[in-house]
Amino acid sequence: xxxxxxxxxxxxxxxxxxxxxxxxxxxxxxxxxxxxxxxxxxxxxxxxxxxxxxxxxxxxxxxxxxxxxxxxxxxxxxxxxxxxxxxxxxxxxxxxxxxxxxxxxxxxxxxxxxxxxxxxxxxxxxxxxxxxxxxxxxxxxxxxxx
Numbered sequence: 001x002x003x004x005x006x007x008x009x010x011x012x013x014x015x016x017x018x019x020x021x022x023x024x025x026x027x028x029x030x031x032x033x034x035x036x037x038x039x040x041x042x043x044x045x046x047x048x049x050x051x052x053x054x055x056x057x058x059x060x061x062x063x064x065x066x067x068x069x070x071x072x073x074x075x076x077x078x079x080x081x082x083x084x085x086x087x088x089x090x091x092x093x094x095x096x097x098x099x100x101x102x103x104x105x106x107x108x109x110x111x112x113x114x115x116x117x118x119x120x121x122x123x124x125x126x127x128x129x130x131x132x133x134x135x136x137x138x139x140x141x142x143x144x145x146x
Contacts (some may be wrong), residue, residue, distance in 0.1 A: 102128070
């Protein structure tokens with residue numbers, strides 16, 4: 001619930017880009033793509049998860065940078081397994097849309113059991129989204145946790 005309050009507060013103070021109307025709807029659409037991506041990971045649906053990624057996406061995770069091809073061949077299956085086994089709760093969430101780009105940031109807490117160990121981790125996430133003719137797509141992801 002706190003994340004919804006943060007989004008509502010952000011939407012009320014972030015000014016739309018010059019000449020842009022309906023910023024709330026635009027911001028909500030960008031956030032919806034991020035949430036759909038995470039929902040697909042947790043559901044084990046790699047096809048849908050990848051649909052939300054821009055073809056030129058770069059993913060920073062575990063000290064590495066991966067292209068879409070590298071992510072599909074490697075880390076994606078681990079991210080799905082982890083997301084399926086744990087529960088992620090957004091504690092802080094914000095989005096700033098400037099024209100055809102959106103910057104999404106979040107802090108979260110992940111709990112559950114993964115590979116025979118209890119998980120209680122805090123993390124941060126940054127995503128850059130681009131508006132394409134097909135809608136918002138995630139162009140960059142950076143995940144870190146502690």
